[in-house]
Amino acid sequence: MADVVVGKDKCGEQRLVSLPLSRIRVIMKSSPEVSSINQEALVLTAKATELFVQYLASYSYRHGSGREKKALTYSDLANTAEESETFQFLADILPKKILASKYLKMLKEEKREEDDEEENDNDDQNDEDEAES
Amino acid sequence: MAERPEDLNLPNAVITRIIKEALPDGVNISKEARSAISRAASVFVLYATSCANNFAMKGKRKTLNASDVLSAMEEMEFQRFVTPLKEALEAYRREQKGKKEASEQKKKDRDKKTDSEEPDKSRDEDNDEDEERLEEEEQNEEEEVDN
Numbered sequence: 001m002a003d004v005v006v007g008k009d010k011c012g013e014q015r016l017v018s019l020p021l022s023r024i025r026v027i028m029k030s031s032p033e034v035s036s037i038n039q040e041a042l043v044l045t046a047k048a049t050e051l052f053v054q055y056l057a058s059y060s061y062r063h064g065s066g067r068e069k070k071a072l073t074y075s076d077l078a079n080t081a082e083e084s085e086t087f088q089f090l091a092d093i094l095p096k097k098i099l100a101s102k103y104l105k106m107l108k109e110e111k112r113e114e115d116d117e118e119e120n121d122n123d124d125q126n127d128e129d130e131a132e133s
Numbered sequence: 134m135a136e137r138p139e140d141l142n143l144p145n146a147v148i149t150r151i152i153k154e155a156l157p158d159g160v161n162i163s164k165e166a167r168s169a170i171s172r173a174a175s176v177f178v179l180y181a182t183s184c185a186n187n188f189a190m191k192g193k194r195k196t197l198n199a200s201d202v203l204s205a206m207e208e209m210e211f212q213r214f215v216t217p218l219k220e221a222l223e224a225y226r227r228e229q230k231g232k233k234e235a236s237e238q239k240k241k242d243r244d245k246k247t248d249s250e251e252p253d254k255s256r257d258e259d260n261d262e263d264e265e266r267l268e269e270e271e272q273n274e275e276e277e278v279d280n
Contacts, residue, residue: 016224040226041198072161
């Protein structure tokens with residue numbers, strides 16, 4: 001099986017797909033319920049991933065902080081994951097970063113709130129989620 | 134089947150190139166950003182595969198096919214990918230057809246040159262070879278599942 005689907009013209013035009021099919025296939029197969037993958041599905045998934053990378057990069061850049069227009073930073077991506085519904089599935093793997101001191105402060109706040117709410121219904125889940133972002 | 138962690142990542146060089154193609158010239162991409170996009174791409178593959186697999190199962194099929202992937206894109210709200218993907222699929226099919234015709238032509242030319250005592254038999258074998266190769270790939274995938 002060819003690793004890279006090549007659509008080379010005599011003029012050396014762009015390949016159909018740049019990402020290595022073998023690697024894409026490994027990732028797809030790691031999904032538990034998948035039995036087999038037809039070659040066309042593999043090629044399309046690889047191509048879709050390339051389109052995705054381009055979309056994520058350009059979207060994050062365009063919506064990123066105005067001052068840093070010369071660079072694409074991690075926080076641009078984290079913002080996209082949090083604010084765009086389309087990219088929300090990335091929120092867990094692209095968490096926003098906060099200073100350690102801020103995080104410790106938040107933990108202390110949480111503890112105080114938990115102590116206060118001992119007798120009431122606990123909304124623990126919500127509090128923990130906030131700390132992670 | 135155990136996968137090493139690095140197997141689930143996509144090659145940095147290719148990812149970087151794809152990112153650069155999407156951004157204006159001269160824009161820097163931090164190492165962290167590139168690494169994050171690479172991870173996101175792997176997650177995308179998993180998400181798309183899972184989604185496509187649902188469509189395959191709905192159709193009572195065990196093999197993911199092109200239409201499953203296209204349906205998955207719509208489901209995931211990446212409709213904007215559907216048209217370019219369909220174009221890529223057409224191009225891929227044309228390319229495959231071209232390859233098959235080219236290799237069949239080569240074999241026909243070879244047959245004409247060689248003196249074959251059983252010309253009909255060898256011609257049949259040649260036609261089946263391409264199909265066997267494709268089927269072999271499918272079989273390999275199914276065999277892996279049993280492991």
